Amino acid sequence: MLLSTYGSRGDVEPLVGLAMRLRELGGEARVCAPPDEDFVERLASVGVELVPAGPSARAMTKAAPPPSSLPQRAAEVAAGMVDAVTAAADGCDVVVATGVYPAVAAARSVAEKLGIRSVHATFQQLTLPSPRRPPLAYPGRPFPPEVTDNQELWDLDARSIDALFGAAVNTPRASIGLPPVDDVRAYVIGERPWLATDPVLDPWQRTAGLDVVQTGAWLLPDERPLPDALLAFLEAGPPPVYVGFGSMPLHASGDAARVAVEAVRAQGRRVLVSHGWADLALIDDRDDCFAVGEANHQALFGRVAAVVHHGGAGTTATATRAGVPQVVVPQLADQPYWAGRVAELGIGVAHDGPTPAFASLSAALGTALAPGTGARAKAVAATVRTDGATVAAKLLLAAGQDRS
Structure with a gap:
């Protein structure tokens, strides 16, 4: 075939x-x-x-x-x-x-x-x-x-x-x-x-x-192991917040990385930045941040506190199945739809617009990281085929x- x-x-x-x-x-x-x-x-x-x-x-x-x-x-x-x-x-x-x-x-x-x-x-x-x-x-x-x-x-x-x-x-x-x-x-x-x-x-x-x-x-169940350096970062402290925008180029990606890292830090959380097609990168050398390239999202999302992403169908489905709260920052096409579905199901937050600011992303993270959102995310995950x-x-x- x-x-x-x-x-x-x-x-x-x-x-x-x-x-x-x-x-x-x-x-x-x-x-x-x-x-x-x-x-x-x-x-x-x-x-x-x-x-x-x-x-x-x-x-x-x-x-x-x-x-x-x-x-x-x-x-x-x-x-x-x-x-x-x-x-x-x-x-x-x-x-x-x-x-x-x-x-x-x-x-x-x-x-x-x-x-x-x-x-x-x-x-x-x-x-x-x-x-x-x-x-x-x-x-x-x-x-x-x-x-x-x-x-x-x-x-x-x-x-x-x-x-x-x-x-x-x-x-x-x-x-x-x-x-x-x-x-x-x-x-x-x-x-x-x-x-x-x-x-x-x-x-x-x-x-x-x-x-x-x-x-x-x-x-497909993904059996690929996570890289040793990534595992070491995950095990060195509490679950971080993952930030990645997949195949979206995000032409203002430098600002997006800075806004995301600062907003996550303001929540008292560590940060895991995924390069993706936007080429996101770390903004400094502090040890509460780690940058990763290609990785097994199925294994990774189960070990993070929340996932900040663009709302692609695959990323949304994987995060939902992992039972992890989401903040969806939709860029185009079907992504606002998936952001809306995440919000309607109570498993995360739909960010208003494609360009996160410190205040807007901080507010979204506050809701996503609340205990009720995490409990709802785990409950919905159990129903996913x-x-x-x-x-x-x-x-x-x-x-x-x-x-x-």
Whole structure:
């Protein structure tokens, strides 16, 4: 089976979990993903083949080009994905397509051309049309303020997606002899999309016209040991507060690190700073702070007092499963949604806006570190499903057997 994506670490890590579960159940899987060193090393560490697709996701994210260049970037991603999936799909009976719209459309197009079944999976429900909420607006394309009806907004969303990604999707389709699609969103989502999120953290309500399969989050038990130096820091004092923003570049990252460290210290806590794509770093040489790179979050989050993060789907799910209070500082896309869910569940705080200040982050930490929040986080953790990747793997293998 071929598992394809284009996006950040949060788009790649679930495929690692699914690939491993497929292998344990007797299946085989390879992954198409951006050629970033982080992803190459992660897949190599579990013995899963990576087929590089498109340009570096990290370089594209950190470049932060203007919204007007989005169609051009989409075309680059889609073209690279068509080439990679065409090369990688040989001998595969199912393509699982995830990530940004142009990448999913490209992967599904190749599967269509080759006569292979394809499934679209998403790691958050905000791209699935629902009359209960509005869609996300794309950068540079805000919705008219006078339009408040959700169905109207979803209609505008479909037209916006066609305008942004139509040429990027249809040009490579023409190159492999396929007709154009006139509704990119409908083509990407399909009739039976998979929602790879936890039902407690991300409850899906049945919606007319969409037969959504919610599998649970694709989390792989991570057995990697924590680095010795990190273990030494953890054992040298009380649990620190973790601060990291994953694959978000945070162009004001120097200020973010200083604000975070000072706010955590003001709570009388030690600080663990994760470099991430923002390249966060220590602000001084005091021994109450430690900086870490790539690390096993499952093992780490169970040993910290709270997690301050950007609200990516994977980080939110891992922190929730670990039963640790969270402060979510959302940057973009689905991250405000996850921040809201953390607050609604009472397992942490949604920071107001993407730029933390000392006062705002201190207030959020005060709530997150309160005993009641910690107790609620532990209670919710006990309800989180752990079998999402297994459920998805069994569905894929059963579908393959039905076709044989």
